[in-house]
Amino acid sequence: MLLADRILFIDAEAMVLDKPAGLPVDAPRDGALAVENHLDSLRFGFIRRPSAVHRLDRDTSGCLLLARNPKAHARLSAAFEAGEVRKTYLAVLDGVPQDKSGMIDLPLAKVSTREAGWRMVPSPKGKAARTGWTLLAARGGRALVRFAPETGRTHQLRVHAAAGIGHAIVGDPVYGRGGRAMLLHAWQLEVPRPSKPAISAEAPLPPTFADFADAVA
Structure with missing residues (x-):
């Protein structure tokens, strides 16, 4: 490569x-x-x-x-x-949201267990995390969404998709069902x-x- x-x-x-x-x-x-x-x-x-x-x-x-x-x-x-x-991501969700757009405001904290390792979870004691999202298309029981994160926490979009929207990103091995490539793409960047x-x-x-x-x- x-x-x-x-x-x-x-x-x-x-x-x-x-x-x-x-x-x-x-x-x-x-x-x-x-x-x-x-x-x-x-x-x-x-x-x-x-x-x-x-x-x-x-x-x-x-x-x-x-x-x-x-x-x-x-x-x-x-x-x-x-x-x-300004960061814009595209993701395919394993399900179709009921709403067309929204702002997810879920603070995130890191937790760790000996059995499962570490992961990020929504927690009022966590660090502030905000993500705007828009539904772009839906087909075959899946949805393409555009994410516009206002913060940059670890795994922010992955947790916000699963816990904030209610549908994990396709292929996410931690917060979703895994089993294939994770469909999360950092589409646009402007600094x-x-x-x-x-x-x-x-x-x-x-x-x-x-x-x-x-x-x-």
Whole structure:
């Protein structure tokens, strides 16, 4: 796999990759390849390797922002922390919501057990988590939704789909039934910058979304 062939945006301080599903951002304990293993091939003449500004789950595809120098990393990270970054995701749910749109406001906390490992759960004692959503299409007992998260908690969209909407994301091995590829895609990313044009990218739908491709054409 050549990540250099999956660049959606690049300039002197940043690049956006179309990360494939199944590729973790950081090297996992199981020794599998990760985005981290490909960073040398993404220097494009720069001395330093680029570094990830945020994270996508291993099974989530789409827009991943990398900074090309430490100063840019600090500025872009600050934009994420300040809630200035516009992120739009697409997901296929294992069921059809009754409503057409909504705002999910469910704080999330991490829990861990020896038997099941860790997971995120809704909890009033957790960190604030808000996600706007819109139903785009429904067919075959499944629904394509657009997510617009206002916060960036771990597994936020996956938990909000299952607990907030009432239908887990298709293929989610933790909060859903698993059994196939998880259909969650980081579709669009826009990062404002004060002194130059915004970073803007859109990742094409992967083949796993073929049943709903016409709904976002």
